[in-house]
Amino acid sequence: MEYTxxxxxxxxxxxxxxxGKVHNVQFVGGCNGNTQGVARLVEGMDVNEAISRMKGIDCNGRGTSCPDQLAKALEQAIQK
Structure with a gap:
């Protein structure tokens, strides 16, 4: 899947x-080390567990973050 x-x-x-498991996460752009870390940490994780752990994480007052965006992407994916 692809999420903008x-x-x-x-x-x-x-x-x-x-x-029901998360696989092959790749971020395009962003802080390379952090996004690689997030991708490796969620590999093979139950999709609902990944969402609950990452949803609502904020980056510098933006109201969202790369992990939060991944949670939103996963929510979209499981609603289909």
């Missing part, structure tokens, strides 16, 4: 959800 981010340095998030 809003309000973050990263422009896009690519990912897969298979059997």
């Amino acid at each position: 981010t809003k309000g973050t340095c990263s422009r896009k998030i690519l990912f897969e959800v298979e059997d």
Whole structure:
């Protein structure tokens, strides 16, 4: 899946959800080390657990962050 981010340095998030698990997360843009870390931490994680852990994380008062945007992307993916 592909999700276009809003309000973050990263422009896009690519990912897969298979059997309720998060896989192959890739951020386009953003803080490379941080986004790689987030991607590795959620690999294989239950999608609902990933959403609950990341939803609402704020980056410097922006009202969102790369992890929060990933949570929103995952929410969209499981609603389809």
